[in-house]
Amino acid sequence: MTGRAIYRFSDMDGLHYDNVSGGIGRKTSHDALFGYVMCDAAISGEVAHSCRHGPGPHRIKVCVPKVCNKEDWKAIEKAMKAKTGSTFSADRKPSGASSRSG
Numbered sequence: 255m256t257g258r259a260i261y262r263f264s265d266m267d268g269l270h271y272d273n274v275s276g277g278i279g280r281k282t283s284h285d286a287l288f289g290y291v292m293c294d295a296a297i298s299g300e301v302a303h304s305c306r307h308g309p310g311p312h313r314i315k316v317c318v319p320k321v322c323n324k325e326d327w328k329a330i331e332k333a334m335k336a337k338t339g340s341t342f343s344a345d346r347k348p349s350g351a352s353s354r355s356g
């Protein structure tokens with residue numbers, strides 16, 4: 255299983271919606287919220303990644319699943335709105351073709 259960690263929202267940056275999880279490259283079933291955190295900044299738990307690619311801490315891409323953030327989701331969406339100036343809808347069509355190599 256992948257690791258689960260708890261981060262402060264304020265410790266995240268680069269929030270965006272995507273459908274490919276970082277690190278393990280697993281495709282999510284639908285767009286999910288992602289952000290970047292420092293791998294040693296977790297309040298608890300740890301994110302599944304290796305620290306082998308050089309001395310830490312590392313900036314890693316993490317998924318922010320809505321089911322794990324129900325209580326904070328309103329605040330998260332608000333912050334996203336402030337950042338992107340648009341609302342997120344689950345029915346949002348992905349912009350551009352998603353042909354990625356690698």
Ligand SMILES: [Zn+2]
Binds near residue numbers: 294303305310
């Ligand atoms: Zn690390």
